[in-house]
Amino acid sequence: MILFCILFGLLIGSFLNVCIYRIPLNQSIVYPPSHCPNCQTPLRPIDLIPVLSYFLSGRHCRYCGEVIASRYAIVESLTAFLFVWCFSVFGWTGETVSACVFVSFMVVITFIDYDHQLILDKVLIWFALAGVSIRYYLGSPSLLDMGLAALVGGGLLLIIAVLSRGGMGGGDVKFCFALGIWLGWPDILLALFLSFVIGGLAGVILLVFRLRGRKDMIPFGPFICLGAFLTLLYGRDILTWYFGLMR
Numbered sequence: 001m002i003l004f005c006i007l008f009g010l011l012i013g014s015f016l017n018v019c020i021y022r023i024p025l026n027q028s029i030v031y032p033p034s035h036c037p038n039c040q041t042p043l044r045p046i047d048l049i050p051v052l053s054y055f056l057s058g059r060h061c062r063y064c065g066e067v068i069a070s071r072y073a074i075v076e077s078l079t080a081f082l083f084v085w086c087f088s089v090f091g092w093t094g095e096t097v098s099a100c101v102f103v104s105f106m107v108v109i110t111f112i113d114y115d116h117q118l119i120l121d122k123v124l125i126w127f128a129l130a131g132v133s134i135r136y137y138l139g140s141p142s143l144l145d146m147g148l149a150a151l152v153g154g155g156l157l158l159i160i161a162v163l164s165r166g167g168m169g170g171g172d173v174k175f176c177f178a179l180g181i182w183l184g185w186p187d188i189l190l191a192l193f194l195s196f197v198i199g200g201l202a203g204v205i206l207l208v209f210r211l212r213g214r215k216d217m218i219p220f221g222p223f224i225c226l227g228a229f230l231t232l233l234y235g236r237d238i239l240t241w242y243f244g245l246m247r
Helices: 002-025 052-056 071-090 094-116 121-138 143-164 170-183 187-208 221-245
Strands: none
Touching (some): 002 094, 071 221, 094 221, 121 170, 170 187
C-alpha cells in the first residue's frame, strides 16, 4: 500500500506541476497537452514519467536542450512523500483520501504563493467546495463547526490585515476562511497559531542568514499551509496534550 501511495503521489504531483505553472497564467490545465515551455514541443510518454524522466533526460529538454527546472521533480517527490505521511497517520480510510486532496491543494497554494505572492480565488473556490463536500460526507466537522471556524479563521486574518495595513493580503484572509471549512472548530485556531509560530521562526532564520532583508516580502501562504497540514494530521493530539497540561 505504501508503494501505491508513492506512485499515486508522483502522478498527482505531476498534475500539480501543471496547475502551479498554468493557473497563474490563466491557462487551461487540460489543453494543450503537456509540452516544453521553451520550444512548445508536445511531450511523449517517456518524457512524462514523474521524477525518472527528469534524470533520464539529463535534466534538459530532449528536443531543444533547455534546462528543466528541478522544481518539477521536487513537487512530484514532495507530493508522494506527503501522501505516504497521510497514509501513515490515517491508514487506508476515508480520512486518508480527504488528507491527500487537502495536501494537493496545499502544494498548489504554497508554490503559487511563493512564485507570485498570490493566493488565487479560482483555487480557493475549488478548495472550499471540496472541503464542504468531503468533510460533510465524512461527517466531521459538522456544518455548524465549519461555519464557525470559517468565520473565525477569516475574521481573525481580516483584523490582522486591517491592523497591519497591508502586511497581510486578502488572499490569506480568504484562504483561512476556506481552511475553517476543512478543519472546523477549534482546530482552525491551532492552525493559525502554528502558522504564526512557524512563520516567525522562518522569518528570523532568513534575516539572521541574510537570505531576506527587513523590507523584503515573505509570502505567508506557505506557513499557513504547513500549520494547517500539521493540524489536520495531529490537531486533536496537540489539543489533548495542551489541555492536559492545563489540568
